[in-house]
Amino acid sequence: MRAVVAHGAGELRLEERPLPSPAPGQVAVRIRYGGICGSDLHYWRHGAVGDFRLREPLVLGHEVVGEVREVGAGVRGLEPGARVAVHPATPCRECRQCLSGRHNICPHTAYLGSAARFPHVQGGFADVVVVPAEQVLVLPAGLDLRRAALAEPAAVAWHAVGRAGDVTGKRVLVTGAGPIGCLVVAALHAAGAAEIVVTDVHAAPLAVAAAVGATSTVQVGTAQAAELEGMAADVAVESSGSPAGFDTCLNGVDRGGLVVGLGLLPPGGTAVAANAIITRELRVVGSFRFDLELAEVLTALRSGMLRAEPVITSVLPVGRVSEAFETAADPAASCKVLLDFQASDG
Template identity: 50%
Template sequence: MKTVEVTASAVVVHGPDDVRIEDVPVREPGANEAIIDVAYGGVCGSDIHYWKHGAVGESILRAPMVLGHEVVGVVSQAAADGSGPAAGTAVAVHPARRDHSDTRFPADRPNLSPGISYLGSAARFPHTEGAFATRIVLPAAMLRALPDGLALKTAALAEPASVAWHAVSRAGDLSGKRVLVVGSGPIGALIIAIAKRAGAASIVAVDMHDTPLDIAREVGAPVTETLRASEADAIAAVDADVVFESSGNHRGLSSAIRGATRGGIVVMVGLLPTGDQPVPVSLAITRELQLVGSFRFNDEIDDVLAALADGSLDLSPIVTHVFPAKHALEALAVASDASSSGKVLLDFRQEDSDD
C-alpha cells in the first residue's frame, strides 16, 4: 500500500523578491516532537530582509527556506514521549533551539550561545526551516502552553514582546525613570508598552513617521510624548535616564547617545549592519554612559504570556494588519512600509477563504 505524503501550505523564500506559497512535506515527528497546527504568524524584519535581499546580515540564503519564527497555534499531536503540552493545547513557540557549543558564554544567558539555532534562519546550511506553514513539527521543549483565556491572536505577539521584555530587563529597574525610545516600529512600541508596565515615569518616543508615533502614543498612554527623528536638538534635550535604541541604524544610535543623561544607560536593541559605525562614542565616555547590548531573549516569553493573560500588558494597538497566509507577499510589502503599518500578522486558518 502506497504511503500518502502529508504536506502543509507554507511561505517559502527562494531569493530576493521571490516568495512563494508552496506545499511542503510534513516530516514524521520524533519521540520528543509535537505537531502544531499554526494559527497566526507575525512578520518580522528578518522575514522582510530575506524577501528583499536574500540575506539578513551575514546570513545568506543558499537554498529555498520556509520563513517565519513568530508563531502560535494548537497542538494536533503531542510528543510521543509524554513531554510537552497535550493535543488540543493552544501554544506559543519559543523559536530558539539550544544546541551544544564549545564557545564560552554565561550559563544563565543561553541567548548568547553561538550554538543556538533559530527558526527561519539562513545562518547555517542546511538552513533552519521556519514556521510559516499550516502545520509544523517542533520539539516539545519549544512550546509554551497559553494561560487559560488568552486568545491566540493576542498571544501572537509573545515572541517579539519577549525581545522587548529582555531589552527592558537589561536596563534594570525603570520605576520613576525618564525613558527615551529611538525607533518606534513594532519592537520600539513593544518596549514602550513594557517600560510603561515596569513603572517608567515618562516615555518619549522617536520615529520618522506618523503611524508608529500614533501607535506609541496609544500603547504608552498616558505617559508617552513623541518626537520626529529629525528633531535632533529636542531629542538631545530629553536627558533620559534610560534610552532604548530600536531603529537599527547608526543615526538612531547617535540620537540615543545624545539623548541620554550623564551616567545614563543606552540599551542597543536594533541590530546595526556589520562593520564599524559612525557614532559619537566620545560622549558615551565623557558622560560615563553604559552602552548595553540586548539580543533576542531567554525565557522571558513565560513572563510575557502571564502579563498578557492577566491584562497588565495590552499590546492590541500594535497589530495593524492581518492577512490570510496565502496573501503573504502582500503582507510582506505592507510590513516593509514603516510609514503605514505596525505589526502585520498572517492568519494560517484562512487558507480556504478568498476574503
C-alpha cells in the same frame, strides 16, 4: 501543507511541502498566526539578513502560535488541541553561555527561519511545524491566539527592558517606533517608567507608540525634534537599527546614563558618537533575543499588564502573503502584520 518560502532576493513563494510528523520528544503544531518580522522582510527583499545569506530555499517565520496537532513518543503535558506559543530558539545547552544561563547568546543556537546555519533552520510560516517539546508553551487560560502572536517580539522587548535594570519612576528615551520599539514602550510602561519619549521618522508608528504607553512622541526631521535637546533621560533604548538612532540615544541620556542597543545596525563598521560614551561616562549594553522571558510575557499579555494589542495593525490570510509582506514593509502604514493560516483568502 502550505509554507511561505524565500528562494532569493525578491522571490517569495507559497508552496506545497510534505506534512511533517513528530519524532520522539517532538510536537507538531498547527499554526494559526505568524507575525512578519524585520528579518523575514530582509530575506524576502535582499536574500540575506546581515551576513546570513540564503544558500537554499528557506521557510520563513519565527513568531508563531497555534494548536497542538500531534505529539511524539515520550512527550508529557501537551495534548492535541492545546493552544500554544512556540519558542523559536534551540540552544546547544553545552557552551559557556548556556551553562551560565545565558541561552539567548549561545553561539550554536538553531533559530526558526534563519540562514545563519547550513542547512538552514526552516521556519514556522507553514500550516504545521514540528519542534522539540521544550519549545512549546501552553497559553495561559483566557489568552487568545491573536494576542499571543505578539509574545515572541514582546519577549525581545521585555528582555531589553530587563537589560536596563529597574526603570521604576525613570525617564526613558526610545528611538524607533517599529513593532519592537512599540513593544519596548509597552514593556517600559508595565515596568513602571514614569516618562517614555519615543522618536520615529513617521507619524503613524508614533500613534501606535502613544497607544501602548508613550507619554510623548517626537517625529524626526520636524521642528518637534528640538524637544530632544537637553532631555537628559536616565535610560535610552535604541530600537531603530540605525546609526542616527544610536547617536540620538548617546546624546539623549544624561551624563552617566545607560543606553541599551537593541536594533541591529548594518553589518560591518558603523560610525557612532563614541566620544560621547567616554566624555559623558555612559554605560552601553547590548540586548539580543530572549530566553525565559517568553513565559513571563504570555502571563503579562493575559493579565493586560502588557498593553500590546494596538501593535497589530493588519491580519491577512496566508493566501495573500505577497500583499502581507508589502504591507509589513511600509513602516508609514503598518506596525505588526500577522499571517492567518486558518482564514479563507477572501
